[in-house]
Amino acid sequence: MAKDRGFTGKEGYFGEFGGRYAPEILTRALDELETAYRRLKKSKKFEKELEYYRRNYIGRPSPLTYAENLTKAWGGARIWLKREDLNHTGAHKINNAIGQALIAKSMGKRRVIAETGAGQHGVATATVGALFGFDTVVYMGEEDLRRQKLNEIRMQMLGAKVVGVSAGTATLKDATSEAMRDWALNVDHTHYIVGSAIGPHPFPMIVRDFQAIIGEESKKQFRKAEDKLPDAVVACVGGGSNAIGIFHEFLKEKKVKLYGVEAGGKGTSPGEHSATMLFGKTGFLHGTKTLVIQDENGQVLPAHSVSAGLDYPGVGPEHAYLHETGRVSYESVSDENALDAFLEVCRVEGIIPALETAHAFRFARDLAKDLGKKKDILICLSGRGDKDVAEVARLTGILKGEIL
Numbered sequence: 001m002a003k004d005r006g007f008t009g010k011e012g013y014f015g016e017f018g019g020r021y022a023p024e025i026l027t028r029a030l031d032e033l034e035t036a037y038r039r040l041k042k043s044k045k046f047e048k049e050l051e052y053y054r055r056n057y058i059g060r061p062s063p064l065t066y067a068e069n070l071t072k073a074w075g076g077a078r079i080w081l082k083r084e085d086l087n088h089t090g091a092h093k094i095n096n097a098i099g100q101a102l103i104a105k106s107m108g109k110r111r112v113i114a115e116t117g118a119g120q121h122g123v124a125t126a127t128v129g130a131l132f133g134f135d136t137v138v139y140m141g142e143e144d145l146r147r148q149k150l151n152e153i154r155m156q157m158l159g160a161k162v163v164g165v166s167a168g169t170a171t172l173k174d175a176t177s178e179a180m181r182d183w184a185l186n187v188d189h190t191h192y193i194v195g196s197a198i199g200p201h202p203f204p205m206i207v208r209d210f211q212a213i214i215g216e217e218s219k220k221q222f223r224k225a226e227d228k229l230p231d232a233v234v235a236c237v238g239g240g241s242n243a244i245g246i247f248h249e250f251l252k253e254k255k256v257k258l259y260g261v262e263a264g265g266k267g268t269s270p271g272e273h274s275a276t277m278l279f280g281k282t283g284f285l286h287g288t289k290t291l292v293i294q295d296e297n298g299q300v301l302p303a304h305s306v307s308a309g310l311d312y313p314g315v316g317p318e319h320a321y322l323h324e325t326g327r328v329s330y331e332s333v334s335d336e337n338a339l340d341a342f343l344e345v346c347r348v349e350g351i352i353p354a355l356e357t358a359h360a361f362r363f364a365r366d367l368a369k370d371l372g373k374k375k376d377i378l379i380c381l382s383g384r385g386d387k388d389v390a391e392v393a394r395l396t397g398i399l400k401g402e403i404l
């Protein structure tokens, strides 16, 4: 692992986590990105441009839906859904992809690259690539290409080149490593649109800032509907971008309990789960200091989840910090329970959620019972599940009429 060279600012840190532990060759690009972002952040023109695309292209603000049927079915706290599934391209990823594309454009970059797990960030990047005329390359693990065929086809239709990665477990970690390698080689004309709140500074900050719109809108919408704040907010955590996006506005509201839900997978042994908060130790992954699932020698261990988007052996550094301070509680939900929740949300509420989000739903069900009737739970419905229907059908035997 490269040393922390030339980066002395405290700003990239969340407590002891975060920072910049990237190869020296990327230092200039990371500095250039930070400078460009800080300049744009203060610019009224950029604010207007971002607002324009949010409204007229993504379709923001996304609705806040009261889930009357789930509330009744679960018999406890009232359930509210922040509908990121209704964004253009079907998940929260586009919030960040649009923002970073505008930065790339202002820096004069002609090419953008991305890593993707379930393919949602790849689709979002391919989309902004088409919109702004970038050459676009997306790295995706071979195992994920198998699980998420639909998104591979979407990316190709949008004009992106999809590169399969067969190293390691051929999933998100390996795709991210490959994208970092590409960036180091082509840094002059290429911007790496990192898809989650991970990576070296300034990425965790930039991704969080672009996703914070989720929490800002939710708070206003909830106040308007109920004249109060929700009692609890629940979001699934892979790298942690939808979760930090909805949490950020509520961090200062100490009465609002915050829950991040990781993938418990199929067991507690290494290679069976992606529960970084439960099993991770402080280490380094993809240029940042964070909690990482690793062995005694610091070797990163394979992660597993039924959902490709949660299948990551690290977590964004801000989450590691929020875990350490106790401000956010991190939980995990197994593959099997997530699949149950997926089908339950389809049938009870008429919404096909992403498999990632199904983890949040399952935890919220238990929480609703614990909190009882007068309380309110806000769930970040991070994306829609069209991409998952083939894999869920295969895993549950739904096509063979084994379950109905």
Ligand SMILES: *Cc1c(COP(=O)(O)O)cnc(C)c1O
Binding pocket: 091, 092, 093, 118, 120, 121, 195, 196, 197, 236, 237, 238, 239, 240, 241, 242, 243, 309, 310, 354, 356, 357, 382, 383, 384
């Ligand atoms: C990518 C993705 C996730 C996981 O990524 P985070 O960065 O943790 O948000 C969750 N839900 C959906 C729908 C996704 O596409």
